[in-house]
Amino acid sequence: MIELVGVRKVYRAGGKDREVLRGVDAAIGRGEFAAVFGRSGAGKSTLLNLIGGLDRDYQGSIRLDGQALETLSDRRLTALRGATAGFVFQNPVFLDHLPAWKNIAFAARFAGGPADRPSLLPLLARLGLEEYADARPNELSGGQQQRLAVARALAGKPKVLLCDEPTGNLDTETGSSLIQILRDLNIAGMTLVVVTHDERVAEAAGRFMYLSDGRLAEGGAS
Ligand SMILES: Nc1ncnc2c1ncn2[C@@H]1O[C@H](COP(=O)(O)OP(=O)(O)OP(=O)(O)O)[C@@H](O)[C@H]1O
Ligand SMILES: [Mg+2]
Numbered sequence: 338m339i340e341l342v343g344v345r346k347v348y349r350a351g352g353k354d355r356e357v358l359r360g361v362d363a364a365i366g367r368g369e370f371a372a373v374f375g376r377s378g379a380g381k382s383t384l385l386n387l388i389g390g391l392d393r394d395y396q397g398s399i400r401l402d403g404q405a406l407e408t409l410s411d412r413r414l415t416a417l418r419g420a421t422a423g424f425v426f427q428n429p430v431f432l433d434h435l436p437a438w439k440n441i442a443f444a445a446r447f448a449g450g451p452a453d454r455p456s457l458l459p460l461l462a463r464l465g466l467e468e469y470a471d472a473r474p475n476e477l478s479g480g481q482q483q484r485l486a487v488a489r490a491l492a493g494k495p496k497v498l499l500c501d502e503p504t505g506n507l508d509t510e511t512g513s514s515l516i517q518i519l520r521d522l523n524i525a526g527m528t529l530v531v532v533t534h535d536e537r538v539a540e541a542a543g544r545f546m547y548l549s550d551g552r553l554a555e556g557g558a559s
Contacts, residue, residue, distance in 0.1 A: 338365055338366055338367040338368075338369070338401070338402060338496065338497060338528045339363070339364070339365040339388055339399075339400065339401055339497065339528070339530070340363070340364045340365075340398075340399070340400040341361050341362060341363045341364075341387075341388070341397065341398070341399050341400075341553075342362055342397055342398040342399075343360050343361075343362065343396070343397035343398065344358055344360070344361040344362075344384075344387065344395055344396070344397035344398070344399060345358055345359060345360055345361075345395060345396040345397055345551075346358040346380065346383055346387065346392075346394070346395045346396075348383075356551060357380040357383050357551060358380050358383065358384065358387075358395070358551050358552075359550065359551030359552060360397070360551065360552060361384065361397070361548075361551070361552060361553045362553070363546065363553050365528065365530060365544075366528075367496075367528055368523070368526055368527075368528055369528055369529070369543060369544055370519070370520075370523040370528075370529040370531070370541065370542040370543050370544065371529065371530050371531070371542060371543075371544040371545075371546055372531050372532075372533055372538050372539045372541075372542035372544065372545050372546065373385075373530060373531065373532045373533070373546050373547075373548055373553070374532075374533065374534065374539070374545070374546070374547045374548070375532075375547060375548035375549055376549070379548045379549055380548055380551065381501070381532040381548055382427055382501050382532065384532075384548065384553075385424070385499045385501055385530065385532055387399055388401065388422075388497075388499060388530065389401075389418060389422040389424055389497075389499045390406050390414050390415075390417060390418040390422065391418070391424070393406070393407070393411075393414070395407075401417060401421055401422065401497070402417070402421045402496060402497075404417055419447055419448055419493060420448070420493075420495075420496075421495060421496050421497060422495050422496075422497050422498075422499055423490030423491060423493050423495030423497070423498045423499065424490055424499050424500075424501075425483075425486045425487055425490045425498065425499070425500040425501060425503050426486065426501055427501040427502050427505065427532075429482060429483070429485070429486035429489075431474035431475075431482070431485065431489075432474070433473055433474050433475045434473070435473070435474075436470065436471045436472065436473060437461065437466065437469050437470055437471070437472050437473070437474060437477065437485055438454050438457050438458070438461060438470040438471065440474060440485065440489060441457050441460065441461070441485070441488050441489050441492045442454075442457060442492075444489045444490070444492040444493050445457060445492040445493065447493060448492065448493035448494055450492070450493075450494060454470065457470075457492070458470060460488050460491060460492060461488055463488075463518075464484040464485070464487055464488045464518065465484060465514070466481060466484055466485060466488065469481060469485075479506050479507065479511075480507050480508070480511035480512075480514075480515070483503055483504075483506070483507060483511075483515060484515065484518070486503075487500075487503070487515070487518060491522075495527075496527075496528060497527075497528045497529070497530065498519075498522065498527055498528070498529050498530075499530050500519070500529065500530070500531040500532065500533075501532045502532055502533055502534065503515055503519070503531065503533070503538075504516065504533065504535045504537075504538065505533075505534070505535075512535065512537065513537065516535075516537055516538055516541050519531065519538070519541060520541045523541075523543075529542070
């Protein structure tokens with residue numbers, strides 16, 4: 338489902354080049370649940386953005402659902418991303434003047450699916466947000482917002498869910514319920530790549546990877 342070969346990423350900041358990824362190799366199969374650990378600044382968010390086709394500025398090869406991203410035009414990459422990848426960002430941003438369900442509707446419409454309120458209620462219900470369909474995102478708690486971010490990512494019917502610290506701002510109990518949601522999605526066949534510092538996510542994931550010194554290693558320290 339995801340294959341990276343010799344992926345390098347250089348950021349230029351303050352007139353200096355910094356190589357954040359220095360040859361990442363990895364293969365994540367369909368239906369796998371991979372947890373990615375690594376220190377702050379190790380390049381985890383950078384890696385997720387590359388896998389999901391949000392950032393084209395890299396060297397090496399990235400295959401997503403069988404297609405080498407570097408060979409695609411911008412237009413085809415956008416189409417592949419829309420059909421394949423759902424992002425749950427580290428700090429989700431919503432349209433706060435719109436109700437929760439409409440925030441999801443945009444993603445559903447972009448994916449070409451039904452985007453009306455009745456069609457989207459089951460998805461909100463699946464994430465325990467049925468009572469909050471008409472609430473504004475800034476009226477939701479942190480944990481509810483995190484679940485809304487998952488709902489938005491799922492609205493596009495992705496094949497891969499890329500999550501960046503989904504339990505980072507949650508208390509133990511709320512975090513556990515989100516992990517259970519990820520686990521259920523995986524059982525239903527979803528491929529998951531979850532960046533995390535949370536041991537419980539690693540336990541839920543079948544696979545555990547560690548990003549350090551610009552390379553991705555299997556297993557490793559936590
Ligand atoms: N747009 C950017 N321009 C320049 N440097 C960047 C940019 N984005 C990230 N970096 C640098 O790349 C490195 C990796 O950043 P990244 O956000 O991928 O880390 P991370 O592993 O997700 O960290 P955290 O756990 O704190 O979220 C950092 O040193 C950061 O300063
Ligand atoms: Mg990050």
